[in-house]
Amino acid sequence: MPFLSPNTMRRRPILPLGILTLTFYPAFAQTPADPEATLKQAIAFQQAGNSVKAIPLYREYLKTHPSSSNVLSNLGAALAHEGKYSEAIAEYTKSLAVEPANPQAMANLGIAYYKTGQIPQAREKLQAVLGLMPGNQQIIFLMADCDIRLGDYKGAIGILEPLETMRAEDDTFDYLFGTALLRDNQIDRGSKLIDHILRRGDSAEARLLMGTAKLDVRDYLGAREDFEKAVTLNPKLPEAHAYLGLALARVSDVEKATAEFHAELALDPNNFLATFELGVLAAKEQKNAEARKLFVRSLNLRPGDPGVRYQLASLDLAEGQVEKARVALEAIIKESPDFTAAHVNLATVYYRLQRKEDGDRERNLVRKLNAASQAAEPGVNPSDSTKRGASGK
Amino acid sequence: MIMPLLVFAAQAATRGAVGGAQCGTCHPREVATFGDSPMTRAAQRPADSPFLKNNSPLTFHIGRFTYSVKQESGSSAYSVTDGANTLSGVIGWAIGKGVVGQTWLVERAGILYEGAVSYYPSTKALDLTPGHAELPRNTLEEAFGRKLDSSQAAQCFGCHATDAVWKGAAHPETWTPGVQCWQCHSKALQHAAAMKTGTNVQAARMQHLGGVSPEDLAVVCAKCHPSWADVAAKGPRGVLNVRMQFYRLTNSRCYDSADSRISCTACHNPHGNLSNDQASYESRCRACHYPASSASPKAPVAAKKCPIATTNCIACHMPKVEIPGLHYQFTDHEIRIVRKGDKYPD
Numbered sequence: 001m002p003f004l005s006p007n008t009m010r011r012r013p014i015l016p017l018g019i020l021t022l023t024f025y026p027a028f029a030q031t032p033a034d035p036e037a038t039l040k041q042a043i044a045f046q047q048a049g050n051s052v053k054a055i056p057l058y059r060e061y062l063k064t065h066p067s068s069s070n071v072l073s074n075l076g077a078a079l080a081h082e083g084k085y086s087e088a089i090a091e092y093t094k095s096l097a098v099e100p101a102n103p104q105a106m107a108n109l110g111i112a113y114y115k116t117g118q119i120p121q122a123r124e125k126l127q128a129v130l131g132l133m134p135g136n137q138q139i140i141f142l143m144a145d146c147d148i149r150l151g152d153y154k155g156a157i158g159i160l161e162p163l164e165t166m167r168a169e170d171d172t173f174d175y176l177f178g179t180a181l182l183r184d185n186q187i188d189r190g191s192k193l194i195d196h197i198l199r200r201g202d203s204a205e206a207r208l209l210m211g212t213a214k215l216d217v218r219d220y221l222g223a224r225e226d227f228e229k230a231v232t233l234n235p236k237l238p239e240a241h242a243y244l245g246l247a248l249a250r251v252s253d254v255e256k257a258t259a260e261f262h263a264e265l266a267l268d269p270n271n272f273l274a275t276f277e278l279g280v281l282a283a284k285e286q287k288n289a290e291a292r293k294l295f296v297r298s299l300n301l302r303p304g305d306p307g308v309r310y311q312l313a314s315l316d317l318a319e320g321q322v323e324k325a326r327v328a329l330e331a332i333i334k335e336s337p338d339f340t341a342a343h344v345n346l347a348t349v350y351y352r353l354q355r356k357e358d359g360d361r362e363r364n365l366v367r368k369l370n371a372a373s374q375a376a377e378p379g380v381n382p383s384d385s386t387k388r389g390a391s392g393k
Numbered sequence: 394m395i396m397p398l399l400v401f402a403a404q405a406a407t408r409g410a411v412g413g414a415q416c417g418t419c420h421p422r423e424v425a426t427f428g429d430s431p432m433t434r435a436a437q438r439p440a441d442s443p444f445l446k447n448n449s450p451l452t453f454h455i456g457r458f459t460y461s462v463k464q465e466s467g468s469s470a471y472s473v474t475d476g477a478n479t480l481s482g483v484i485g486w487a488i489g490k491g492v493v494g495q496t497w498l499v500e501r502a503g504i505l506y507e508g509a510v511s512y513y514p515s516t517k518a519l520d521l522t523p524g525h526a527e528l529p530r531n532t533l534e535e536a537f538g539r540k541l542d543s544s545q546a547a548q549c550f551g552c553h554a555t556d557a558v559w560k561g562a563a564h565p566e567t568w569t570p571g572v573q574c575w576q577c578h579s580k581a582l583q584h585a586a587a588m589k590t591g592t593n594v595q596a597a598r599m600q601h602l603g604g605v606s607p608e609d610l611a612v613v614c615a616k617c618h619p620s621w622a623d624v625a626a627k628g629p630r631g632v633l634n635v636r637m638q639f640y641r642l643t644n645s646r647c648y649d650s651a652d653s654r655i656s657c658t659a660c661h662n663p664h665g666n667l668s669n670d671q672a673s674y675e676s677r678c679r680a681c682h683y684p685a686s687s688a689s690p691k692a693p694v695a696a697k698k699c700p701i702a703t704t705n706c707i708a709c710h711m712p713k714v715e716i717p718g719l720h721y722q723f724t725d726h727e728i729r730i731v732r733k734g735d736k737y738p739d
Binding site: 341360 | 527528539540542608621622626643644650739
């Protein structure tokens with residue numbers, strides 16, 4: 001299940017999987033054993049949506065023409081149509097081995113990765129497609145969607161921003177760009193996109209975005225109402241159940257939150273947020289083995305994510321693997337020096353390792369980070385933090 | 394899963410029998426005074442709650458809802474009505490010894506709830522339970538209280554009672570109100586058994602908590618009192634964290650993670666009642682700021698002397714802070730020089 005909603009997908013199909021770019025062959029009578037006739041039949045079946053019959057015919061043709069890049073790509077598309085993504089990926093890869101610059105095979109490979117939740121691989125292939133098809137907006141949208149799924153909101157903004165003036169009043173664009181802006185804490189700009197969407201009528205997408213904005217300012221009850229509305233308007237809107245679960249978890253309704261996370265995973269087994277938050281709930285309940293499994297899965301969905309690595313390090317610490325936790329936390333902090341919770345755990349780690357000076361240093365860093373974060377809260381007079389600093393705290 | 398109330402009466406208090414009495418054989422002083430400890434009185438049976446016994450009925454109005462708490466034929470009933478409909482439940486557990494307040498856990502239709510209203514002795518009245526002002530109250534069901542799932546119930550009972558949590562799940566039907574020896578002394582049960590039989594005595598030795606560093610001691614206290622790490626990472630921020638004493642203490646300039654003169658037990662006797670005698674605490678301040686001279690080269694260096702006074706340290710350096718809605722002034726454990734107009738340091 002893609003991040004892009006079925007509604008927006010329906011309005012603007014991203015990229016059909018089975019683009020057939022083969023030359024059409026003369027329709028003169030041929031024997032079934034004739035490879036060209038077999039191919040023609042396969043294409044006809046695939047165009048009619050009958051991939052089940054097309055697949056063996058493509059395979060038959062490839063026995064005599066194993067290096068036909070387009071046919072390999074078509075076979076991949078037929079397999080993908082049947083949900084056999086692993087086999088499809090194998091065929092697309094063969095196609096690209098024959099013709100590395102085949103944009104259709106590359107795009108389809110990217111989409112197959114995307115569909116199977118292999119987002120980093122999808123992002124890489126789509127980037128390559130964009131090199132072959134510069135300016136293709138469908139590819140750009142998919143890439144931005146990949147960035148959002150990978151938590152690289154600035155990346156998504158960077159890709160979408162150049163389209164801002166061109167794509168006025170476009171649901172897909174507003175939704176993607178608004179999501180990226182809000183998750184990057186650019187609330188004012190994101191809110192404008194929500195207004196654009198709302199002007200075109202109440203929608204699940206707008207509610208999801210509004211709820212996201214409210215989560216950012218910790219208005220959990222308001223966010224919950226918006227997410228509930230989003231789910232009512234479109235129960236299949238990607239991420240809506242996951243975000244509703246998040247808002248519910250924030251108001252301690254763990255039972256309902258868990259149900260919503262599972263509802264999201266029923267729609268999209270590769271949803272990062274639902275997987276991760278279920279791990280957080282399991283960790284809170286000290287179900288460490290279950291939590292670890294969910295965090296490892298989260299890390300597969302979003303490789304290198306510091307939040308997930310922090311959770312795994314926290315589990316290590318809870319289980320007494322202090323040295324392992326130290327190594328992980330030091331690496332996280334090196335990459336994300338402002339990650340307060342990681343500094344907190346690292347202070348604890350150092351104290352447990354009898355490294356008092358390091359522990360004290362981390363604790364002081366946490367104080368500074370928390371003070372800076374508090375000073376940045378809306379409505380806080382900047383002079384307050386200065387005053388606190390002057391008093392020696 | 395929402396907490397179902399199962400009955401395992403046969404298993405109740407199997408460990409309680411080993412409790413204070415057995416520990417008291419060898420540790421009579423600790424056990425004798427522990428009965429007065431706030432931890433021992435961290436929860437009560439409803440029948441033993443003076444607030445329920447002496448104040449029935451209690452009522453509270455908020456919005457279109459009216460709450461009522463009263464004792465009826467030996468049990469305590471909790472109800473909320475919107476004028477048209479009423480939801481009622483039985484108070485099964487009184488949480489908190491009642492210095493700040495007392496919150497009730499209510500059973501309704503086999504489900505455990507944290508009551509939306511609590512009793513506050515300073516006002517001798519009901520008010521919203523801490524944290525409930527932020528919860529939705531659109532329906533009678535929401536107004537009734539917060540449903541507790543097994544893990545949430547385990548958090549309540551894990552710190553306010555004994556023998557009510559097994560394998561991470563709450564079993565309130567088997568509770569012993571308050572904290573018992575083995576909540577802090579993790580090997581107490583094995584130790585008691587070993588001392589009784591004379592076998593495995595060495596293996597069942599308990600950690601001497603009086604000799605550990607402030608940080609290591611905090612790990613023990615943090616089973617129930619939020620640790621510095623808990624609060625630093627997850628909050629709360631602002632005056633709400635004045636209740637998180639260890640977090641506040643570690644923010645003090647005089648806190649030293651390796652100096653046992655400043656730790657939870659340096660000031661508070663975990664086996665006794667909480668002292669209200671400020672002078673007893675000031676002697677702890679003087680231990681660092683006015684230490685007796687010592688010829689020992691290992692004697693700790695004295696901290697700065699106060700230029701203003703030699704007494705009344707707590708009143709000046711540990712101000713009282715009230716959390717809105719809790720009707721109580723908490724002692725801020727962030728020891729500091731308080732200047733007029735200073736914001737609460739977080």
